[in-house]
Amino acid sequence: MEQLYALAVGPLAWAAAAIFVFGSLYRLVRMYNLAKEKDGQALAYMSWKFGLRSLAHWFTPFGSLGWKENPLETIATFVFHIGLILLPLVVLGHVVLVEQFHGFSWWSPPEMVTDIVAMVVVVCCAFFALRRLMKPEVRFVTSGQDWLVLIIACLPFLTGVLAYHHVGPNLVMTTLHILSGELMLVAIPFTRLSHMLFGLFSRAYTGSEFGGVRHANDW
Amino acid sequence: MSTIADRLIDDAGIQRGLNRLEQSRIRSIIKGVLASETGARLKTYAETCMRCGLCAKACHYYMSHDGDPSYSPVGKVRQTMWEILKADGDVSKQQLQQFAQIAYTECNLCRRCMHYCPLGIDTAYIISVVRRICHKLGVTPQYIQDTAHSHAATLNQMWVKDDEWIDSLMWQEDEAREEFPTLRIPLEKEGADFMYSVIAPEPKFRTQLIYQAAAIFNAAGLDWTMPATPGWDNSNMAMFSGDAEVMSRVERAHYETAQRLRVKRIVMGECGHAFRAVCDVANRWLGWKVPPVPVVHSVEFFWDLLESGKIRMASKHPGTVTIHDPCNIIRGRGLMDKLRDVVHHICEDVVEMTPNREHNYCCCAGGGVINCGPPFKKVRVIGNKIKAEQLKATGVHTLIAPCHNCHGGLEDIIKHFELDMHIYFLGDIIYKHMERPADAGGGE
Numbered sequence: 188m189e190q191l192y193a194l195a196v197g198p199l200a201w202a203a204a205a206i207f208v209f210g211s212l213y214r215l216v217r218m219y220n221l222a223k224e225k226d227g228q229a230l231a232y233m234s235w236k237f238g239l240r241s242l243a244h245w246f247t248p249f250g251s252l253g254w255k256e257n258p259l260e261t262i263a264t265f266v267f268h269i270g271l272i273l274l275p276l277v278v279l280g281h282v283v284l285v286e287q288f289h290g291f292s293w294w295s296p297p298e299m300v301t302d303i304v305a306m307v308v309v310v311c312c313a314f315f316a317l318r319r320l321m322k323p324e325v326r327f328v329t330s331g332q333d334w335l336v337l338i339i340a341c342l343p344f345l346t347g348v349l350a351y352h353h354v355g356p357n358l359v360m361t362t363l364h365i366l367s368g369e370l371m372l373v374a375i376p377f378t379r380l381s382h383m384l385f386g387l388f389s390r391a392y393t394g395s396e397f398g399g400v401r402h403a404n405d406w
Numbered sequence: 407m408s409t410i411a412d413r414l415i416d417d418a419g420i421q422r423g424l425n426r427l428e429q430s431r432i433r434s435i436i437k438g439v440l441a442s443e444t445g446a447r448l449k450t451y452a453e454t455c456m457r458c459g460l461c462a463k464a465c466h467y468y469m470s471h472d473g474d475p476s477y478s479p480v481g482k483v484r485q486t487m488w489e490i491l492k493a494d495g496d497v498s499k500q501q502l503q504q505f506a507q508i509a510y511t512e513c514n515l516c517r518r519c520m521h522y523c524p525l526g527i528d529t530a531y532i533i534s535v536v537r538r539i540c541h542k543l544g545v546t547p548q549y550i551q552d553t554a555h556s557h558a559a560t561l562n563q564m565w566v567k568d569d570e571w572i573d574s575l576m577w578q579e580d581e582a583r584e585e586f587p588t589l590r591i592p593l594e595k596e597g598a599d600f601m602y603s604v605i606a607p608e609p610k611f612r613t614q615l616i617y618q619a620a621a622i623f624n625a626a627g628l629d630w631t632m633p634a635t636p637g638w639d640n641s642n643m644a645m646f647s648g649d650a651e652v653m654s655r656v657e658r659a660h661y662e663t664a665q666r667l668r669v670k671r672i673v674m675g676e677c678g679h680a681f682r683a684v685c686d687v688a689n690r691w692l693g694w695k696v697p698p699v700p701v702v703h704s705v706e707f708f709w710d711l712l713e714s715g716k717i718r719m720a721s722k723h724p725g726t727v728t729i730h731d732p733c734n735i736i737r738g739r740g741l742m743d744k745l746r747d748v749v750h751h752i753c754e755d756v757v758e759m760t761p762n763r764e765h766n767y768c769c770c771a772g773g774g775v776i777n778c779g780p781p782f783k784k785v786r787v788i789g790n791k792i793k794a795e796q797l798k799a800t801g802v803h804t805l806i807a808p809c810h811n812c813h814g815g816l817e818d819i820i821k822h823f824e825l826d827m828h829i830y831f832l833g834d835i836i837y838k839h840m841e842r843p844a845d846a847g848g849g850e
């Protein structure tokens with residue numbers, strides 16, 4: 188297990204980071220080239236101004252019709268995504284790890300706070316899972332990959348909470364935590380989690396069309 | 407849970423298409439369309455749609471069927487495009503029939519769902535690609551295919567013959583001269599300020615709209631013309647049947663007619679989808695970023711006439727009215743403020759329906775759905791119960807809808823749900839209540 192732990196914090200971590208960065212770049216560049224080749228008329232209408240304007244509305248909780256009409260989902264979506272992206276960057280355990288290996292560190296909130304946020308992220312995942320099971324309009328369109336990405340996104344937080352509270356053998360849990368985090372990084376460019384990369388562009392494109400061509404709001 | 411398979415409707419056109427089709431062709435045609443006509447857009451939508459269902463409540467079909475998920479935007483995409491992609495084009499004839507019915511009759515391409523999807527996924531675009539595939543396979547509803555054939559043969563939607571067109575205009579001019587002795591409907595006047603274009607149902611059975619437009623332009627003293635050649639029809643059902651080739655022929659003829667007449671701009675009547683064709687869809691297929699001749703919708707045009715005082719209202723439409731926002735000129739062109747200005751100019755009192763402006767519910771006739779004809783009438787009437795409720799909640803008996811398709815759809819809804827309402831075009835009211843030229847008769 189110790190060997191696996193060493194592998195996970197060492198080479199695997201580098202590999203995951205590299206796959207995430209280069210995989211994402213690769214996908215973005217490929218998609219851009221495909222757009223240039225096949226969607227020239229869409230690219231022609233892309234606009235920074237209207238694209239960013241649309242993103243600003245959609246990045247504001249309740250800033251769009253869709254958010255307003257789905258209040259519970261809106262809260263869960265915002266809390267979940269903010270937790271998912273910020274938490275790994277500031278949680279003390281990660282900061283300490285970086286300091287240990289690379290000798291520099293940064294601010295980290297009290298552990299009690301990050302602990303609660305991590306739990307909230309897990310609760311959000313449970314909420315999303317419940318929606319998939321209970322709400323007909325979600326169940327009707329749910330397939331295997333939707334469950335897979337939900338589990339991939341949830342695991343690092345679940346194992347993190349368990350490890351922090353010393354549930355189960357500590358080394359095993361910590362190793363699982365690291366591995367699941369790496370799995371998520373690797374999965375981002377190549378699964379539906381890629382909405383993290385492409386979602387910005389699809390929304391900005393819609394914003395550009397509405398703003399520049401249709402002269403109407405898209406929120 | 408119900409699916410499209412539980413509500414299949416027999417349509418002669420779809421059936422004939424399926425009978426003619428050989429299984430081996432299906433895959434090669436679908437793959438051909440996907441490879442040559444789609445790219446990053448479809449790929450991104452397919453991959454990043456989180457199947458979250460947030461778009462469900464956007465769609466009037468879903469709302470009108472008490473939350474049946476098979477009518478939600480993503481539900482319809484999952485029953486069509488996702489199936490096509492999953493099977494890599496290798497789909498059965500039964501599936502094709504289902505795809506065609508959803509794509510042509512259960513989505514108005516109204517784009518309301520884009521106000522709900524956080525990722526900005528354009529369901530209307532995806533459904534249009536499904537229609538394109540159905541068209542290429544020859545699996546299209548009989549009625550809409552007939553209008554597309556008419557476009558191909560005559561360049562207008564309703565088989566109006568070249569001489570019938572001119573006759574209709576001269577007839578309307580003749581009629582109108584009893585009321586306005588000096589009125590002309592100028593034909594082929596080169597260098598006029600604008601060319602007025604209409605949709606084929608106007609000469610066919612709504613000729614009074616041409617009469618009214620001529621009366622308004624006459625009262626305002628405008629320099630205008632209509633073409634005496636094909637290219638006068640600005641509607642485009644080929645755009646909705648998926649026949650991009652005929653769609654672009656129709657559009658090209660329209661612009662080239664305006665260019666031949668050397669007019670400064672095209673003013674078009676109160677239609678919504680025609681505007682989508684000339685400003686949003688066909689221009690792209692032709693490779694024009696903006697149309698070569700500016701196109702002005704009559705809402706903007708009336709706004710200009712009223713604001714500048716070229717047309718003055720002698721009286722206002724009495725009582726209270728409510729406004730229907732047609733998707734193609736509101737979500738499609740942002741004319742919601744001008745529409746309201748015009749209505750306030752010409753009507754005494756306005757009660758807004760909710761939701762309104764770019765969040766308005768569709769009439770359920772647009773996107774070619776009403777053109778799929780009688781077999782699917784129930785689908786679009788029952789499928790818009792929510793609109794009936796929305797109209798009823800205003801408590802108003804007069805509805806203004808500046809779009810032909812919306813008129814057709816809303817009339818059916820009003821009848822079916824027994825709403826005591828009457829629908830007007832802006833032109834109806836302006837014509838009736840405007841100040842008339844000194845030489846004019848009494849009107850009415």
Ligand code: SF4
Binds near residue numbers: 466467479515
């Ligand atoms: S009818 Fe309108 S709201 Fe419904 S799926 Fe089609 S585009 Fe979206």
Ligand code: SF4
Binds near residue numbers: 461462523524525
């Ligand atoms: S289209 Fe948008 S709102 Fe609808 S399920 Fe997909 S991601 Fe969600």
